[in-house]
Each structure stands twice: as structure tokens, then as C-alpha cells.
Amino acid sequence: xxxxxxxTLLYDFYGELxxxxxxxxxxxxxxxxxxxxxxxxxxxxxxxxxxxxxxxxDRTLRDYEEKLGLVKKFGETRRLVDRIHELAxxxxxxxxxxxxxxxxxxxxxxxxx
Amino acid sequence: xxxxxxxTLLYDFYGELxxxxxxxxxxxxxxxxxxxxxxxxxxxxxxxxxxxxxxxxDRTLRDYEEKLGLVKKFGETRRLVDRIHELAxxxxxxxxxxxxxxxxxxxxxxxxx
Numbered sequence: 113x114x115x116x117x118x119x120t121l122l123y124d125f126y127g128e129l130x131x132x133x134x135x136x137x138x139x140x141x142x143x144x145x146x147x148x149x150x151x152x153x154x155x156x157x158x159x160x161x162x163x164x165x166x167x168x169x170d171r172t173l174r175d176y177e178e179k180l181g182l183v184k185k186f187g188e189t190r191r192l193v194d195r196i197h198e199l200a201x202x203x204x205x206x207x208x209x210x211x212x213x214x215x216x217x218x219x220x221x222x223x224x225x
Numbered sequence: 226x227x228x229x230x231x232x233t234l235l236y237d238f239y240g241e242l243x244x245x246x247x248x249x250x251x252x253x254x255x256x257x258x259x260x261x262x263x264x265x266x267x268x269x270x271x272x273x274x275x276x277x278x279x280x281x282x283d284r285t286l287r288d289y290e291e292k293l294g295l296v297k298k299f300g301e302t303r304r305l306v307d308r309i310h311e312l313a314x315x316x317x318x319x320x321x322x323x324x325x326x327x328x329x330x331x332x333x334x335x336x337x338x
Contacts, residue, residue, distance in 0.1 A: 128292040179241040182295075193336035200329040209316070212325055215332070216313040222335055223306035 116142070122173035125182040130169055137162060138169045185225050192222050229255070235286035238295040243282055250275060251282045298338050305335050 113121075119142055127135060137155055140146040141162060152159040177183050196215050203211035226234075232255055240248060250268055253259040254275065265272040290296050309328050316324035 125293075129289075176242075180239075180295075182293075190336055193332050196332040197329060200325055203322070203325050207322070209320070212313055212316050212328070215325070215328055216310060219306050219309040219328070219332060219335070222332075223303055 119170065119173075121183045121186070122170075122177055125186070126173045126176040126180075129176060130172065134165060134169050137165050141166055188225055189222055192218050192225075232283065232286075234296045234299070235283075235290055238299070239286050239289040239293075242289060243285065247278060247282050250278050254279055301338055302335055305331050305338075 130138065137151055141148065141151050146154065148159045148162045151162045196218050199211045199215045243251065250264055254261065254264050259267065261272045261275045264275045309331055312324045312328045
């Protein structure tokens with residue numbers, strides 16, 4: 113996965129578990145427009161300090177994912193919802209009741225993720 | 226919600242975020258058969274220490290729920306999956322294609338939780 117996409121997903125799911133300070137710096141540097149040097153000036157820490165904070169946040173976010181796996185679950189849910197969408201379209205075309213039974217089965221799987 | 230049910234759900238979702246020691250004691254006392262005194266002897270800590278550990282774990286688990294809301298999401302997902310099940314049954318009885326469209330809509334909602 114591309115690094116920024118991975119960071120976005122992880123931050124989406126676990127960002128709330130970082131401290132307020134970590135969140136501010138992380139957002140400014142990773143998703144915002146601040147360079148390490150600019151963030152260093154903004155937050156009155158060293159450039160190296162900003163760099164370390166970002167790495168530490170990345171590691172923390174990955175640790176949470178390793179333990180809770182929400183990003184993975186989210187991907188699976190999306191895949192199953194897409195499959196339901198396809199089956200609903202197939203039903204529209206064919207009127208085949210088998211599609212509806214498959215849809216129900218998939219929705220159960222989602223409930224068990 | 227009954228306390229033991231709340232504890233079970235919270236532990237199910239966030240238990241992995243406790244330390245190994247916390248998990249052992251928590252499981253033995255809350256879900257297992259050990260009394261505070263028995264756990265105190267087993268883990269060589271005071272009875273009060275066991276009591277505090279359980280309270281601290283409960284607070285930690287609730288804090289995670291406050292930040293991530295996974296138990297709440299889980300409840301909503303289950304509710305929507307049940308609704309899909311009802312609609313699928315209605316479709317079986319009536320053959321009404323409108324049910325399928327509603328099912329698809331609900332599955333989208335699940336994907337957005």
C-alpha cells in the first residue's frame with residue numbers, strides 16, 4: 113500500500129488514540145503543508161524532534177492495527193458491500209431470487225467481521 | 226446495559242490493548258471463577274491491588290470505547306444486518322423487488338459505519 117494511503121487509513125481509525133499534540137503535528141506534517149523545519153518552528157521543537165514524533169506516531173498507529181485490525185476489517189466490509197451491490201444489480205437485470213439469498217448470506221458475514 | 230455484558234463487549238473489542246498481566250487477572254476475576262482474594266494469592270498482589278487493577282482496566286476499556294466507539298458500531302451493524310434478514314424474508318414471501326433495493330441501501334449504510 114502506498115505510504116500516504118496507509119497513513120491516512122490508520123489515522124482515520126486510530127488517530128483519536130494519539131495525544132492532542134501528536135495529532136496536531138502529525139496532521140500538519142503528514143496531511144498538511146508543513147515541512148519538518150516549518151513544524152519545528154511552529155511547535156518550538158527541533159527538526160529531529162518533529163521527525164521522531166512522526167515516526168513514533170506511525171509506529172503507534174501500526175501497533176493498534178496489529179492488535180485491533182480495523183483497517184483490514186474495513187477493507188473486507190467494503191469488499192462485501194461491493195459484492196452486495198453487484199448482486200443487487202444482477203437481481204435487477206434477471207429477477208433471480210438466488211441473488212437475494214446470496215445477498216443475505218453476505219450481509220451475515222459482514223455482521224460477523 | 227448489564228455490567229457484565231458491558232464488560233464482555235468492551236473486553237471483546239479492546240482487550241488486546243491491555244497488558245498481558247492485566248488481561249490475565251481481568252479474565253480470571255471478571256470472566257473466570259477467581260474471587261478477589263484468590264486472584265490476590267495467585268498473582269501475589271494485595272486484594273486491594275486486584276480490585277484497583279480491575280477498576281483501572283474497566284476505565285481503560287471505557288476510554289477506548291469513548292474514542293473509537295466500536296461497541297456502538299457493532300450494535301448498529303447488527304441491527305442493520307437483522308433488518309436485511311427481515312427484508313430478505315419479506316422478499317421470499319412477496320417477491321417484491323423493492324425489498325432488494327432497500328437491502329442494498331442498508332448494506333451501503335453498513336459500509337459507511
